[in-house]
Amino acid sequence: MSEDEIIQGLKRGDERxxxxxxxxxxxxxxxxxxxxxxxxxxxEDIAQDVFAEVFLSVEKFRGDARLSTWIYRIAVNxxxxxxxxxxxxxxxxxxxxxxxxxESTGTLDTDLGLPGNDLEKKQLSRKLHAAIDSxxxxxxxxxxxxxxxxxxxxxxxxxxEVTLPAVESLLHRAKSNLQKKLWNWYKKEME
Amino acid sequence: MKCRKCRxxxxxxxxxxxSGSELAKVEDHLAGCLRCRxxxxxxxxxLALVDREMVIEPSPYFYTRVKARLQEHKQPERERIAYRIxxxxxxxxxxxxxxxxxxxxxxxxxxETVANETTVNYFPWMNEIEGEPIETFLMKQS
Numbered sequence: 001m002s003e004d005e006i007i008q009g010l011k012r013g014d015e016r017x018x019x020x021x022x023x024x025x026x027x028x029x030x031x032x033x034x035x036x037x038x039x040x041x042x043x044e045d046i047a048q049d050v051f052a053e054v055f056l057s058v059e060k061f062r063g064d065a066r067l068s069t070w071i072y073r074i075a076v077n078x079x080x081x082x083x084x085x086x087x088x089x090x091x092x093x094x095x096x097x098x099x100x101x102x103e104s105t106g107t108l109d110t111d112l113g114l115p116g117n118d119l120e121k122k123q124l125s126r127k128l129h130a131a132i133d134s135x136x137x138x139x140x141x142x143x144x145x146x147x148x149x150x151x152x153x154x155x156x157x158x159x160x161e162v163t164l165p166a167v168e169s170l171l172h173r174a175k176s177n178l179q180k181k182l183w184n185w186y187k188k189e190m191e
Numbered sequence: 192m193k194c195r196k197c198r199x200x201x202x203x204x205x206x207x208x209x210s211g212s213e214l215a216k217v218e219d220h221l222a223g224c225l226r227c228r229x230x231x232x233x234x235x236x237x238l239a240l241v242d243r244e245m246v247i248e249p250s251p252y253f254y255t256r257v258k259a260r261l262q263e264h265k266q267p268e269r270e271r272i273a274y275r276i277x278x279x280x281x282x283x284x285x286x287x288x289x290x291x292x293x294x295x296x297x298x299x300x301x302x303e304t305v306a307n308e309t310t311v312n313y314f315p316w317m318n319e320i321e322g323e324p325i326e327t328f329l330m331k332q333s
Contacts, residue, residue: 019254022253022254022257023254026249026253026254027248027249030247030249030253031245031246031247034245034247035245040247043247044249044250044253044256047249047253048253048256048257048260049260051257051260052257052260052261052263052264053264055261056261056264056265121236121240124233124236124237124240125240125244127237128237128240128241147241148241148245148246175202175203176199178202179198179199179201179202179234182230182233182234182237183198183230186229186230186233190226190229
């Protein structure tokens with residue numbers, strides 16, 4: 001089914017076509033949300049919200065970009081809004097509850113579904129999540145779209161509504177920041 | 192190639208996006224530097240973890256939940272529309288009722304006043320105050 005047929009079907013409120021759209025995009029949208037939110041439950045929640053919004057606001061889709069780009073854009077915006085909301089809540093919570101000097105864990109999952117006895121991997125996973133979580137929003141989004149969604153630079157630029165050189169720069173800085181964080185941890189472990 | 196420069200390129204190296212000469216330089220450095228090789232392995236493991244953890248499968252109830260979410264979105268919309276129409280209608284009705292009651296009460300009060308005046312004017316003998324005072328009455332009796 002072509003993209004145009006899907007859009008027309010959605011505009012008619014055709015449920016069969018909506019189901020096909022969900023089936024086609026659910027995994028990639030879920031992975032994208034997971035990459036930004038770093039929490040499975042939140043990712044599922046936001047991904048469901050993304051599809052509901054697609055169905056309800058398809059009339060607003062002007063067709064300037066591809067349908068997938070539009071859906072990715074909605075997912076990125078919703079995920080980033082959620083990250084901001086969680087961070088704001090945690091910040092307020094930290095002012096009220098946490099003792100001075102406590103470090104916020106951001107949106108990290110403590111149980112990542114890894115085998116319970118694999119402590120080393122769990123630690124590495126936590127470090128990696130913390131490193132991704134510490135990236136600025138736009139670097140994190142570019143990294144997730146590139147690494148997990150395997151989008152081209154052009155596609156990332158379309159989703160993020162930035163230029164190609166901006167995408168290159170964001171990805172370079174994201175990788176560099178991740179490497180630095182992981183290197184610092186690695187160095188400490190080796191000492 | 193220095194360690195720092197090698198580390199900066201490790202992610203690209205592991206992703207396989209380095210060009211020929213750069214790739215050769217990184218490979219040469221890793222072959223001779225134990226520390227950087229160790230870090231490269233650490234990074235490789237971390238990237239593998241990203242693939243393993245982040246690439247999750249949607250739950251089998253995903254579509255059902257999306258449908259439920261759609262209902263949630265639609266419900267408040269309907270409620271909002273109903274609220275937008277019904278609230279002004281309710282207050283308009285209330286206002287009209289208040290005006291009507293006011294008019295009716297006004298009418299009743301004025302007709303009562305007229306009736307009172309009529310009673311006083313037409314039946315003066317019924318008004319005991321304006322009639323014979325009690326003192327006069329008692330004097331007459333005595």
